[in-house]
Amino acid sequence: MTTNTNLNLRAEVKDLSFSYGPKKVLNRVSMPIYENRITALIGPSGCGKTTLLRCFNRMHDLYAATNYDGEILLHPEKRNVLARDVDPMEVRMRIGMVFQKPNPFPKSIFENVAYGLRVRGVRKRSFIEDRVEKSLQQAGLWSEVKDRLPSPATALSGGQQQRLCIARALATEPEILLLDEPTSALDPISTTHIEELITELKKDWTIVIVTHNLHQASRTADYTAFMYLGDLIEFDTSDKLFTTPRDPRTENYITGRFG
Amino acid sequence: MKERFIEAILFLAATSSVFVTFGIVWILVKESIPFFAHVPLGEFLTGTEWTPLFENARFGILPLLCGTLLSTAIALSVAIPLGTVAAAFLSEYTKPWLREILKPILELLAAVPTVVYGYFALLFVTPLLQKIHPDLGGFNVLSAGLVMGMMIVPYVSSLSEDAMRSVPGHLKEGSFALGASRFQTIFRVVIPTAFSGMTSAYILAISRALGETMVVSIAAGMQPNLTANPLEPAATITAFIVQVSMGDLPHGSIGYQSIYVAGLTLLFLTLCFNVLGLWLRQKYQEKE
Numbered sequence: 387m388t389t390n391t392n393l394n395l396r397a398e399v400k401d402l403s404f405s406y407g408p409k410k411v412l413n414r415v416s417m418p419i420y421e422n423r424i425t426a427l428i429g430p431s432g433c434g435k436t437t438l439l440r441c442f443n444r445m446h447d448l449y450a451a452t453n454y455d456g457e458i459l460l461h462p463e464k465r466n467v468l469a470r471d472v473d474p475m476e477v478r479m480r481i482g483m484v485f486q487k488p489n490p491f492p493k494s495i496f497e498n499v500a501y502g503l504r505v506r507g508v509r510k511r512s513f514i515e516d517r518v519e520k521s522l523q524q525a526g527l528w529s530e531v532k533d534r535l536p537s538p539a540t541a542l543s544g545g546q547q548q549r550l551c552i553a554r555a556l557a558t559e560p561e562i563l564l565l566d567e568p569t570s571a572l573d574p575i576s577t578t579h580i581e582e583l584i585t586e587l588k589k590d591w592t593i594v595i596v597t598h599n600l601h602q603a604s605r606t607a608d609y610t611a612f613m614y615l616g617d618l619i620e621f622d623t624s625d626k627l628f629t630t631p632r633d634p635r636t637e638n639y640i641t642g643r644f645g
Numbered sequence: 646m647k648e649r650f651i652e653a654i655l656f657l658a659a660t661s662s663v664f665v666t667f668g669i670v671w672i673l674v675k676e677s678i679p680f681f682a683h684v685p686l687g688e689f690l691t692g693t694e695w696t697p698l699f700e701n702a703r704f705g706i707l708p709l710l711c712g713t714l715l716s717t718a719i720a721l722s723v724a725i726p727l728g729t730v731a732a733a734f735l736s737e738y739t740k741p742w743l744r745e746i747l748k749p750i751l752e753l754l755a756a757v758p759t760v761v762y763g764y765f766a767l768l769f770v771t772p773l774l775q776k777i778h779p780d781l782g783g784f785n786v787l788s789a790g791l792v793m794g795m796m797i798v799p800y801v802s803s804l805s806e807d808a809m810r811s812v813p814g815h816l817k818e819g820s821f822a823l824g825a826s827r828f829q830t831i832f833r834v835v836i837p838t839a840f841s842g843m844t845s846a847y848i849l850a851i852s853r854a855l856g857e858t859m860v861v862s863i864a865a866g867m868q869p870n871l872t873a874n875p876l877e878p879a880a881t882i883t884a885f886i887v888q889v890s891m892g893d894l895p896h897g898s899i900g901y902q903s904i905y906v907a908g909l910t911l912l913f914l915t916l917c918f919n920v921l922g923l924w925l926r927q928k929y930q931e932k933e
C-alpha cells in the first residue's frame with residue numbers, strides 16, 4: 387500500500403472487519419482517505435463495497451446483528467467513529483451520504499435541502515435560505531429549480547433528483563461525502579453531469595465513491611481501492627492502479643476477465 | 646360459458662354492496678318524505694328541541710347532531726393521538742417478535758362487545774371522573790366519548806401502521822443519513838409520507854365513532870340536550886334510534902318516521918366526512 391505523505395489524511399480505515407450476523411463480509415480492511423480527493427471503491431458485485439461505505443456513517447447500526455471490528459479514525463482528532471461510546475447520529479452529522487437510487491423525501495425541493503439543517507434545530511430563516519441556495523448551486527441544480535423551490539421534489543427527473551440528494555447532503559457541510567453508485571440508476575447524460583459535478587466538488591470536499599463503472603473510477607477518482615470477496619486487494623492512485631496493477635486479481639478485474 | 650357464469654357471479658359479488666347501499670338510502674328517503682310533509686325542513690335543521698314522542702312534539706335535529714359531534718370529537722381526540730403513536734411505535738420501534746405479540750392484543754380492543762364498553766364507561770370511568778370533578782352527573786358525554794375513543798384506537802393504529810410500514814426503507818435511511826433521530830424520522834418523513842394512507846384510518850375511526858350506539862346509549866344519558874359541554878348528558882342520533890325503536894311506535898306515525906330521518910341525517914354526516922377524507926387524501930397524494 388502506498389501512503390502519500392504530502393497529503394492530509396481525512397480519515398483512516400484500520401483493520402476493519404464487518405459481519406452481518408454470522409456472515410463475514412469485510413476482512414481486515416485498511417486504507418487512507420485523503421482530504422479533498424476522490425477515493426473510489428471498485429470490485430465485483432457482492433465484494434463488500436456498499437458494506438464498507440456504510441461503515442463510515444454507521445448506517446449498519448440501524449439494523450440488528452451487525453458487528454464492526456477495527457477502526458475508522460476521523461482526522462484531525464483521530465476519533466474512532468466505530469467506538470461504542472460514539473453516537474451514530476453524531477457521526478452522520480459529520481459524514482454525508484448519497485444513495486444508489488435517488489431518494490428525495492415527498493416534500494418540496496426547498497424542504498429537501500433544508501432537512502439536515504432542520505433536524506439540527508436550525509431555525510433562522512435567512513440562514514436556511516442562503517444555505518439551500520448555496521447547496522443547490524454547488525450541486526449544479528440552482529438554475530433549473532430556483533423558480534420552483536416550493537414544488538414537490540418527486541416531480542424532478544431522475545438525474546435532477548440525484549443532484550438534489552447531493553445538495554441535501556452538502557447543505558450541512560459534512561466532512562466527508564459518501565456516494566454509493568450514484569449514477570447506476572441514471573441515463574448517460576445525467577451520469578456525465580454527475581461525474582462532472584463530483585470532480586468539481588472535490589475542491590471543497592473529501593469524497594468516497596462506490597462504483598462498478600471502471601471508466602467512472604479512472605476518470606473521476608484520484609485514488610482507487612480494489613476489493614474482492616471482502617478483502618482490500620489493492621489501493622493506489624487511480625493512474626497506477628489502472629495502468630500498472632500489482633496484483634493479478636486487480637489486473638484480471640480491470641481488463642474485464644472476471645466480475 | 647363457464648367463464649361467463651363465473652364472471653357474472655363475481656360481478657354480482659362486487660356490486661352487491663352497491664345494491665345494499667342504494668337499498669338503504671332508498672328506504673331511508675322513502676320513509677323520510679312523509680316526515681318532511683309534516684315538519685318543514687327549516688324547522689328540522691334549526692330547531693333546538695328534539696321531543697318527537699311528547700304530546701307537544703318538536704323536531705329540531707340540532708340537539709342530536711350536537712350530541713353526536715361532541716361524543717365523536719371526544720372519541721377522536723383520544724383515538725387519533727393514541728392510535729397514531731401506537732402505530733408509530735409498532736412500526737418503527739418494536740422488534741418483529743414483540744410486534745407479533747402486541748398487535749393482536751391491541752386488536753382485541755376492537756373485539757370486546759360494545760355493551761361491555763358502555764358499562765365500563767358508566768360504572769368505572771364516570772366514577773373515576775367524579776373523583777376529579779365531584780359535580781359530574783352519572784350520565785355524561787365525556788365518559789362515553791373517552792371510552793369510545795379507547796375502543797376505536799385499533800381502527801386507527803392498524804391501518805396507520807400498515808401505511809407507515811409501507812414507507813420505503815430508502816426514505817427512512819435518507820433521513821437517518823442526514824443525522825436525524827428515530828423520532829425526527831418518524832415525524833418528519835414517515836408520517837408525512839404515510840399521511841394519505843393514514844387519512845383512511847382516520848375516516849374509518851370517524852365513521853365508527855359517528856355510528857357508535859351502545860356506549861353512548863348506556864353512558865351518556867339519552868337526553869337530547871343542545872350543549873357543547875361534555876360534562877352534561879346528551880343523546881346522539883344513534884342513541885335516539887335505539888331508544889325509540891325499543892318502544893312500540895305505530896307504523897307510519899311521525900315518531901316512527903323520525904327514526905328514518907335521524908338515520909338519513911347520520912348517513913349524510915358520514916358521507917360528508919368520507920368526502921372530506923377523500924379530498925384530503927388526494928391533496929396529500931398530489932404533494933408526493
Ligand SMILES: Nc1ncnc2c1ncn2[C@@H]1O[C@H](COP(=O)(O)OP(=O)(O)O)[C@@H](O)[C@H]1O
Pocket residue numbers: 406409411429430431432433434435436437438
Ligand atoms: N443486510 C444484509 N444481510 C446479510 N448479508 C448482506 C446484507 N447486505 C449485504 N449482504 C452481503 O454482503 C456481501 C457484500 O454486499 P455489498 O456490500 O452490498 O456488496 P457490493 O456493494 O460490493 O455489491 C454480499 O455477499 C451480500 O450478499
Ligand SMILES: [Mg+2]
Pocket residue numbers: 435436437596
Ligand atoms: Mg453495492
